[in-house]
Amino acid sequence: MPTTHATTPAAKAAAGAVSTRSGTQIRLTDVSKDFGLPEPAVDNISLTIEPGEFMTLLGPSGSGKTTTLNLIAGFETLTTGSILFNGGDVSSLPPHKRNLGMLFQNYALFPHLTVAQNVAYPLRERKLPKAEIAEKVGQVLELVQLTGRDSHYPSQLSGGQQQRVALARAIVFDPNALLLDEPLGALDRNLRGTLQQEIQRIHRELGSTFVFVTHDQEEAMHLSDRIALFNKGRLEQVGTPEALYAAPETLFTARFLGDSNVFDIADSGGATSGSAVAWEDRTLSVEAGTVSPRVAAGASAALVVRPEDVRIATTPDAVPAGANHVSATVRQLDYLGSYRTAVLALGGGGTVGRARLAPQEDDLRVGQAVTAWWHVGRQCVVAV
Amino acid sequence: MTAWIKRQRLSPLWLLLLPALGLLTAILLIPLAQSFVRSIGESAWTSQHYENLFTDGVTLTVLWRTAWISAVVTVVTLACGYPYAYLMTRVGPRMRGLLLVLVLIPFWTSVMARNFAWILILQRDGPVDDFFGVVFYGTATGVTIAMSQVLLPFMVLPLYSALSGIDRRLLLAARGLGSHPVKAFWKVYWPLSRGGVVAGVILVFTLALGFYVTPALLGSPQQSLVAQLLAQRTTQLLDFAGAGALGMVVLVVTLVLVAWANRVGGKVSSLGIVPTTSAKEEE
Known part of the structure; x- marks a missing residue:
């Protein structure tokens, strides 16, 4: 168009x-x-x-x-x-x-x-x-x-x-x-x-x-x-x-334009049917509208989330119901003038991620175990 | 102004020029002044020696022949050297190295060796005679051929230096702006190469004006050039005043040419080439 x-x-x-x-x-x-x-x-x-x-x-x-x-x-x-x-x-x-x-x-x-x-x-x-x-x-x-x-x-x-x-x-x-x-x-x-x-x-x-x-x-x-x-x-x-x-179709696009948190999905079957996919030992919910048409059912794919969409909860019960969440460890805190970012080790495999911190997320420290979460509508499932 | 002079005078760096200056004075400036003084009469002023040049019936002919042969040699070397230098800017580094060596080998070879080689090639029953049935040995044509070969490096090297500095993307730009490739060449590439052309032309022409060995070996005494005439006057006729006058004329012609080249060439080269700030990505 x-x-x-x-x-x-x-x-x-x-x-x-x-x-x-x-x-x-x-x-x-x-x-x-x-x-x-x-x-x-x-x-x-x-x-x-x-x-x-x-x-x-x-x-x-x-x-x-x-x-x-x-x-x-x-x-x-x-x-x-x-x-x-x-x-x-x-x-x-x-x-x-x-x-x-x-x-x-x-x-x-x-x-x-x-x-x-x-x-x-x-x-x-x-x-x-x-x-x-x-x-x-x-x-x-x-x-x-x-x-x-x-x-x-x-x-x-x-x-x-x-x-x-x-x-x-x-x-x-x-x-x-x-x-x-x-x-x-x-x-x-x-x-x-x-x-x-x-x-x-x-x-x-x-x-x-x-x-x-x-x-x-x-x-x-x-x-x-x-x-x-x-x-x-x-x-x-x-x-x-x-x-x-906002709607990259492939991992290449997601990575080339802006930063992304990338979760590798081995089997996209659950994504194309619009329910959920498995990542490491947990299940991440998927909305049908956020799945790229280029993702073939059953093939491997990636779930991507922009750093500004990732929120940090210091206690698991602070995560809103329905949101996707993974455990994370704060690896590094960067001050960038108008905002701060946190480099995160996501899940058990230490996938490197990044979150743009909101003002109320100021009290993090390096090494802290936290929960990273985001609204399901803010993620994309893209072809790899 | 005085401050500038003071600054220059204070700098001991200028002393570095002394050895070269001393040498030049001893072996060039003093003899030059001497021959100039002789040419205008040592005790009493006379323009006789200069008048003789124009009236003896020989000098003018020889001067004219020298200028003509030098001009032909210049045109031939330019016609051969420009495409060659252009090709050097268009090929890969290895091929460019080879082309450069091909120019430099004759450059490094003794002039005498090359002239004798030309005698062998151009003489009666030589390969050119066998093949074309023409003997160029002892003719002005033979002299021109040999001089062109000897002087070609002096044309190619300044040309290559100038052409390799021209940004070829300017040609793309010209074509994009509506120029046929041939026209783009004439309106953009050729003007930008003019500095190198002028440098090569002046170098070859002035060197050709003073060429002695090649015409002496390959030419005939009936078709001598200025340098031979000068040698004859100094070594055989001992006419130092006449030789001085002739030398002065050649010197003035050369200086006028160099001054003209500085004007034309200087104007071209002072414009500079647009700086290319970063290498364009190759896709």
Whole structure:
């Protein structure tokens, strides 16, 4: 279910004369890319990026997200499958005919050209009249708040300013979509925050399709309408940040986005029937709605709980009726400024877990035997 | 300004230059000044020796021939060296090492050995004659071929150094922005490689201007180059004033070229290359 980004007429007007062609739909069907290595880099992916959507391709190093972006850009050729822009097949178009803006991690500004010449580059390639080029360059530099730097060379600008120039150059020619390849990876933390807001603002104002590649889950959660999570060349799960965090379908998703307490389930039979599963020597209740559709009946699975959903009871009788609970030992207490966490050894096997402590759970000490509990509705049973 | 001079003067580090400076003065600056003084007349000022260069009917021809052959050698080495250096930036480390060694082997080999090798190859009944039926030995073409081979490393090395510093992702960026690959090369890669091209061109051209051994061994006396003319005037005709004047002309031409290169090349290289802050993940 795509969440198409709402673009109000007012927001469009704010973008000035930088054209606001409504976004392009990008449809990948059965796309594979094989570099001749034992495993294909991209393995049979189908994904539809809706017009105006901010889609993030998220995943660890080598998961195929950058290759997928390069396939969309045309820098790599497809081994199988097809790529459609608004229904038109672009699979065999070379990059310079796909009309896509691209933002690279290293900015990729032309060092021998000034800021204005860099931004004018795609317009010159499209043979626009000089006056129109000057006008558009001025407007887009205003949009990225770099007015007055026209005649600077890239080497005279800071990293953040260079990325703004690259952004201006990537959007000035009204591309079909903007592809962003870890564009903030080279910037320090504060600057990243500022540029994230900048990218969000420009996405809002332009209303065009953005495809953003990152390995940083926080960045992905913060920016995206939807996230496509990659694992070993395949799509692990696609959905809104909320859906991926609250309802992961696999252990990989649960682990990649945020922290999780993981309970290995040998036999998921009880989960798929919506009753209970066995973990170590106890029984954990399961609600049918919290079981991932990817869990096969009888196969092994995992029950995951987020640290903020785990509560600590110092006496067993403090656990509310109906809640799942396991015995735990406090291994470590961490102070993280606005909150504290406890590292726990769960059950008899010493499974490592983590709980985000509530203010009333302040009086724990390391080595203390406690009971960790959570509401059944806050857990997920996921495929492993 | 005075503070700056004071600071510089105070630093004893500058004494480190003394040995080199002393050597240069003794073996270069003083003889150079001497030959300059001789060329304008030792006791009374005369422009006679310079006028002779333009009127004796030989010098101008030789100068022109030297410049022409040097230019051809420069173009040939650039045409061979640029693709070669480009290839070096595109292959793996092992292949790159091999290509580098292939350039450096002739570089390390004695110039004399290489020139005699060229004599064998280009002479009557040599392999080129056998195969193509042409004898290049004793011709300007033969000299050009041998000089190009001898000077190729001086083109390849600065070119490789410049090309390996160019971020190839700039080409991807240009293509993404709407440039055909060929156009992306001309608008992005070529301008960024210009510093290396200028360095290589100047190096090869100025070295070629002063080449003596190759034309002396492979060329004919009827087609001598400037260095041979200079040698002839100093060792056979003992015309030190005339040789001095000729030397000065060659020196000025070279200095003008180097100054031009500094302007063009300096402008290019001072722009620098965008820093790549972290290695991009390979997927």
